[in-house]
Amino acid sequence: MAAPLLVAENVSKTFRMGSVDVPALRDVSVALEAGELVALTGPSGSGKSTLLSIFSGLARPTAGRVCIQGADLSDMAEAERSAFLAGTCGYIFQSFNLIDVLSAQENVELPLWEVPISRSERRARAVEMLEKVGLGTRLNHRPAQLSGGQQQRVSIARALVRRPKILFADEPTANLDAQASEQIMALIQELNTANACLCIVSTHDPDIVAYTSRKIRLLDGRVVA
Ligand SMILES: Nc1ncnc2c1ncn2[C@@H]1O[C@H](COP(=O)(O)OP(=O)(O)OP(=O)(O)O)[C@@H](O)[C@H]1O
Ligand SMILES: [Mg+2]
Structure with missing residues (x-):
C-alpha cells in the first residue's frame, strides 16, 4: 500500500498567553x-482551526511532526516549505480572505503568479475555474459586489486553480444558507472524486458531515473518535 498522503504524528500545540499555557x-x-473526504468536527475551541493551520504549514506544532507526501514539513526551510505547500495544498478560509481591490478573476489568478506559465494561460485557467464554480458571468466583479456564497465560490476557485492534491477547508459553509452550502459541498465532493484530492473540511453542520467518508472528532485538543 502507498504511504499516506498526510501524516500527523503526536502533534501538540500550546499557546503561551502571558504566564499561562x-x-x-x-x-x-x-x-x-x-481520495479521502474527511470531516473535522468538535465543539468551539476544540482545536479544529489550529489543527488545519498546522496541517497546512501555516502554524508550527509545539511538539510532533507533520509529513505530506513523505516530506517532513519541519525539515524544510521557510521558503522551501511555502513553495512546496503552495504547489500541493489549497485552502478555503471561513472568512474568504479575498482581496477587496481585485476582481474575482484577479483573485483566482493570484496563486498562479508563482507558476511558470504565460499570462494568457493564467487568465484562461482562472476563467475556467470560475466557470466551474458557476461564476463565469462575474469575472470582473469585486468581492463587495458579490454575495457571501459567491465570494466563497471565488475563494474555492482560488484554492483549486493550482489543482492541489490536498484541500483544507475551515468551516467553508459557516456563513452560507442551506442551498449555497450544498453547492459548495457538491464542488468539494466533485474535486474529491474527480482528482482523488484529499479534502479535509472542518464543520459544525451535520448536513455537511453527511457528505464525508470519514470523521475526526476533536474534544479539548484530543482526537476522541
Ligand atoms: N493564536 C492563539 N493564541 C492563543 N490561543 C489560541 C490561539 N488560537 C487558538 N487558541 C486557543 O486554542 C484553542 C483551540 O482553538 P481553535 O481556534 O483551534 O478552535 P476551533 O475548534 O477551531 O473552534 P471554532 O469551532 O470556534 O472555530 C482555543 O482554546 C483557543 O482559545
Ligand atoms: Mg475554528
Missing part, C-alpha cells in the same frame, strides 16, 4: 490517504 492540541496522530 493554553493547550490547543494534545498528542494528535492521524494518517490520511489520497
